[in-house]
Amino acid sequence: MIKVLVADDQPLIRESFRRLIDSVPGFQVSGEAATGAQAVAVAAGEPPDLVLMDVRMPEMDGIEATRRICAGHPQARVLIVTTFDLDEYVYGALQAGAAGFLLKDTPPAELIRSVRAVAAGDSLLGPSATRRLIERYVNPPARRLDITEREREVLVLVARGLANAEIARTLYVSLSTVKTHVSSLLLKLGARTRVHLVIAAYEANLV
Amino acid sequence: MIKVLVADDQPLIRESFRRLIDSVPGFQVSGEAATGAQAVAVAAGEPPDLVLMDVRMPEMDGIEATRRICAGHPQARVLIVTTFDLDEYVYGALQAGAAGFLLKDTPPAELIRSVRAVAAGDSLLGPSATRRLIERYVNPPARRLDITEREREVLVLVARGLANAEIARTLYVSLSTVKTHVSSLLLKLGARTRVHLVIAAYEANLV
DNA sequence: CCGCGCATCGGTCCTGAGACCGATACGCGC
DNA sequence: GCGCGTATCGGTCTCAGGACCGATGCGCGG
Numbered sequence: 001m002i003k004v005l006v007a008d009d010q011p012l013i014r015e016s017f018r019r020l021i022d023s024v025p026g027f028q029v030s031g032e033a034a035t036g037a038q039a040v041a042v043a044a045g046e047p048p049d050l051v052l053m054d055v056r057m058p059e060m061d062g063i064e065a066t067r068r069i070c071a072g073h074p075q076a077r078v079l080i081v082t083t084f085d086l087d088e089y090v091y092g093a094l095q096a097g098a099a100g101f102l103l104k105d106t107p108p109a110e111l112i113r114s115v116r117a118v119a120a121g122d123s124l125l126g127p128s129a130t131r132r133l134i135e136r137y138v139n140p141p142a143r144r145l146d147i148t149e150r151e152r153e154v155l156v157l158v159a160r161g162l163a164n165a166e167i168a169r170t171l172y173v174s175l176s177t178v179k180t181h182v183s184s185l186l187l188k189l190g191a192r193t194r195v196h197l198v199i200a201a202y203e204a205n206l207v
Numbered sequence: 208m209i210k211v212l213v214a215d216d217q218p219l220i221r222e223s224f225r226r227l228i229d230s231v232p233g234f235q236v237s238g239e240a241a242t243g244a245q246a247v248a249v250a251a252g253e254p255p256d257l258v259l260m261d262v263r264m265p266e267m268d269g270i271e272a273t274r275r276i277c278a279g280h281p282q283a284r285v286l287i288v289t290t291f292d293l294d295e296y297v298y299g300a301l302q303a304g305a306a307g308f309l310l311k312d313t314p315p316a317e318l319i320r321s322v323r324a325v326a327a328g329d330s331l332l333g334p335s336a337t338r339r340l341i342e343r344y345v346n347p348p349a350r351r352l353d354i355t356e357r358e359r360e361v362l363v364l365v366a367r368g369l370a371n372a373e374i375a376r377t378l379y380v381s382l383s384t385v386k387t388h389v390s391s392l393l394l395k396l397g398a399r400t401r402v403h404l405v406i407a408a409y410e411a412n413l414v
Numbered sequence: 415c416c417g418c419g420c421a422t423c424g425g426t427c428c429t430g431a432g433a434c435c436g437a438t439a440c441g442c443g444c
Numbered sequence: 445g446c447g448c449g450t451a452t453c454g455g456t457c458t459c460a461g462g463a464c465c466g467a468t469g470c471g472c473g474g
Binding site for chain 4: 425428434
């Protein structure tokens, strides 16, 4: 029997979730909480297998509560269910350890499937959350650096940790040439040292 | 009317998808393809709004076809539907520009909802794909660097581009101390210069 | 108590990095 | 033809970075 903790500051919502969860075979609501702090406390007393967590709650928000519960109970899976489809909520919740992020307007049938999936160890996000996650992490808008092709090559090698002499040998040019390119890069990217170039390269997803 | 291209090397699968799609109001199958190359060609002749794409296909796989179609038709949304739930497929497909990744055992009702979501500009992944995406991009297993707390502080500042003297001022210690820590870091992390430290810090997700 | 790891600090020495100066050659557009 | 940007190359000079030497104090466990 999978024990579920329901955390939401609205009693009506908790009641709905309780009915929904209890209607699913193998699942049982083992506790309720009206604030993030309460959720953490209840989870400490009765370790849940699954947590349905709201984000906006008094005392402590659901993100922070998620972080603490995940830290204290690694086996617990947290499914965020919120009204507000905000970027920071999504990223924050997932970084805090949440395994899912759904909106409250999700149809009950899908919610149940999601609960099952999360309880089984998988993860699940609402469509808009998924889109933004992909945009942010998988296909981030590669910042355009206004540099020439040759300079880009040099930048990549710098970011790999090669010394100027090594870059020269790699590109079959002289040390002077490499230094010229590096100087141009420093100027164009507003960097003081090659360390800043490495940082710029990483931030621009060149590596 | 949303035009859908169905690409799969099995005629039976195509037929199933065609019936499913045509049964949804506002959607219409505008073309079929049995290989990745065919999919690209058909898409070029009759630009689709949505593509249902298999991965394993002769001539060209669905990932590469996705890449080309997304490059040529930015408005086209690609939904990968495959039998094989492999990591490389998921990461590859999303990097290629796919907006969704589902398994063929997805129930028809959910598939239809997914098609609608993807056509509306959102994204959707199956539960296991979502989990692995999160594990890989949002909460990557931070490599443990065997360094002291103080060294970690110095490393972070180095990775931010601070010079030794600036680090010294920031931490209220002498330049000598910073140099000592940096030397220890170079030794422990097997780095030759501070550039390697920056790289190590980025790879270890310290920044 | 004594050893060990950690953090702190100072000095010397050498080298790569980067600024700044110069130059040539090539392609491209006006 | 001439200017402009890019890529190439050389020299000089300064300085931060890093190696290597030394040292002290502190906490912690055998």
